[in-house]
Amino acid sequence: MNNEQCCVVSCDKPLDQDYWDAQYKAKSTGWDLGQVSPPIKAYIDTLNNKGCCILIPGCGNTYEAEYLLQEGFTNITVIDIAPTLVEDIKQKFAANPNIKIIQGDFFEHQGKYDLIIEQTFFCALPPTMRQKYVWKMHQLLAEEGVLSGLLFNRTFEVSPPFGGNKEEYETLFKAAFNFLKMDVAPNSIAPRANSELFFEFRKNCNVKVNLYQFEGITCTGCMNTVSAKFEALNDVLNASMNTNFAEVLIVATKEIPLEELQTIVSYDEKYKINKI
Ligand SMILES: C[S@@+](CC[C@H](N)C(=O)[O-])C[C@H]1O[C@@H](n2cnc3c(N)ncnc32)[C@H](O)[C@@H]1O
DSSP states (O other): OOTTTTTOOOOSSOOSHHHHHHHHHTTOOTTOOSSOOHHHHHHHTTOOOTTOOEEEESOTTOHHHHHHHHTTOOOEEEEESOHHHHHHHHHHTTTOTTEEEEESOGGGOOOOEEEEEESSSGGGSOGGGHHHHHHHHHHHEEEEEEEEEEEEOSOOSSSSSOOOOHHHHHHHHBTTEEEEEEEEOTTOOGGGTTSEEEEEEEEOTTSEEEEEEEESOOSHHHHHHHHHHHHTSTTEEEEEEOTTSSEEEEEESSOOOHHHHHHHTTTSTTOEEEEO
């Protein structure tokens, strides 16, 4: 395997609206637990503020929202890209004023939330989108907002789902979030026992989190060189490039002028960086 390809994690099928809608139409929903995931249920049981503003992205049949409603939470938004699924859950929760159901792309969504619940959404996205996920989550959270839920602590032979591990998630989320908790969940459903991390991350409000398009890198070595150059800047706390080298997430204590980033990579004329 040559160095140019070994770390390019990609997926041969576009995981877009048509893909997900087809899964729901074919009732090919192996991820659906048919119940609120026990670690998330236990977490919800610790929450006192029933009026807090909650988002569940890539919600699917959203047993989490059903449980939140049952427990008296009054400000829940769920979003999913698959129209067939969204029609179903609109009927399921018809006329309930405490839940807002949106059909659309999470990455286009605007709002501010106190809590965002992660349940098999991250793992459904192509790994190339992980930096964008961190950027978007940071953007959607209110001050002191929390991102919490489950992430897989294993790999998969067939994807989606796309797996990962604790070290990778720490590298990805560091500086943009303060880690309150990330441990193997003791109460997963049996088929997922010991393979899920329950996490709770608080938004770091003291940093600027920006996503940039990058052009010109084709190998991990060059990615590491460029990331290290960004991280060497005084105000930069984390620079993380995605697995097809097309996006870079930069977390810094202040806004870094684009020209400064462009100057840093100007030693190679192929390299282009622009804000998304
Ligand atoms: C693996 S399923 C998980 C569903 C649900 N969270 C569960 O655990 O049952 C992933 C879900 O994310 C949705 N999805 C994928 N990409 C999305 C996007 N960009 N915006 C919103 N929803 C998306 C899919 O339609 C699907 O319902």
